[in-house]
Amino acid sequence: MGSREREVSDHGPRNTLNPKSQHVIFGKETNMTGKHARDSEVVLSQLMLPTDANPQGNVHGGTIMKLIDTAGGMCAVRHARTFVVTAEIDSITFLSPVYVGNLVTLRAHLNWVGRTSMEVEVCVEAENPLTGEITHTNSAYAVYVALDAGSKPKAVPPLIIETDEERRRWAEAEARRAHRLAMKQG
Ligand SMILES: CC(C)(COP(=O)(O)OP(=O)(O)OC[C@H]1O[C@@H](n2cnc3c(N)ncnc32)[C@H](O)[C@@H]1OP(=O)(O)O)[C@@H](O)C(=O)NCCC(=O)NCCS
Numbered sequence: 001m002g003s004r005e006r007e008v009s010d011h012g013p014r015n016t017l018n019p020k021s022q023h024v025i026f027g028k029e030t031n032m033t034g035k036h037a038r039d040s041e042v043v044l045s046q047l048m049l050p051t052d053a054n055p056q057g058n059v060h061g062g063t064i065m066k067l068i069d070t071a072g073g074m075c076a077v078r079h080a081r082t083f084v085v086t087a088e089i090d091s092i093t094f095l096s097p098v099y100v101g102n103l104v105t106l107r108a109h110l111n112w113v114g115r116t117s118m119e120v121e122v123c124v125e126a127e128n129p130l131t132g133e134i135t136h137t138n139s140a141y142a143v144y145v146a147l148d149a150g151s152k153p154k155a156v157p158p159l160i161i162e163t164d165e166e167r168r169r170w171a172e173a174e175a176r177r178a179h180r181l182a183m184k185q186g
Pocket residue numbers: 084085086087088113114115116117118143145153180181184
């Protein structure tokens with residue numbers, strides 16, 4: 001890591017350009033080695049069984065919510081390489097039902113990191129394995145906080161941003177964070 005990448009700001013994220021790679025490093029702990037979002041991506045697939053069903057016979061919303069938190073949490077752990085807790089999960093909209101027999105696949109990737117917190121986006125799809133039809137059922141944004149051995153918030157590595165898509169995700173996540181913190185303060 002070059003010396004320009006080791007600048008640390010106590011007042012907010014510092015965007016630092018690596019002149020060799022043209023990567024931009026986002027995050028507060030720039031004395032740590034930056035990591036790519038692709039390094040922590042999680043793909044989790046699970047077959048929905050009768051034990052996942054609600055009384056109507058469709059898959060229980062709580063089953064999907066637990067899977068969202070599992071995939072999102074593992075993504076955060078992969079980035080931080082330490083224990084994490086869920087600080088917040090934004091509202092989840094169920095766009096269409098999931099049925100017993102569907103293969104549900106969740107894709108989780110990191111959008112944003114702060115000093116100790118991380119925003120993970122989780123997309124959920126349900127596949128009818130008999131027809132191959134795939135339905136996007138949910139998207140969710142979750143915030144995880146990395147913890148040290150004493151259960152105190154712990155700094156996480158910065159995130160390396162390379163693509164326009166990653167820049168867009170970062171900017172949108174910052175807006176969501178501002179809204180969350182405003183709601184938290186009341
Ligand atoms: C999440 C938790 C560790 C935060 O503790 P805290 O005393 O608020 O810690 P801090 O004020 O130092 O905040 C730590 C980070 O979390 C962020 N944060 C805290 N609450 C947040 C919220 N509701 N939404 C978004 N970010 C939040 C802070 O902005 C800060 O981010 P940064 O370091 O990247 O700037 C604490 O509230 C907790 O342990 N909650 C219970 C978690 C839990 O049991 N989850 C369910 C089971 S895993």
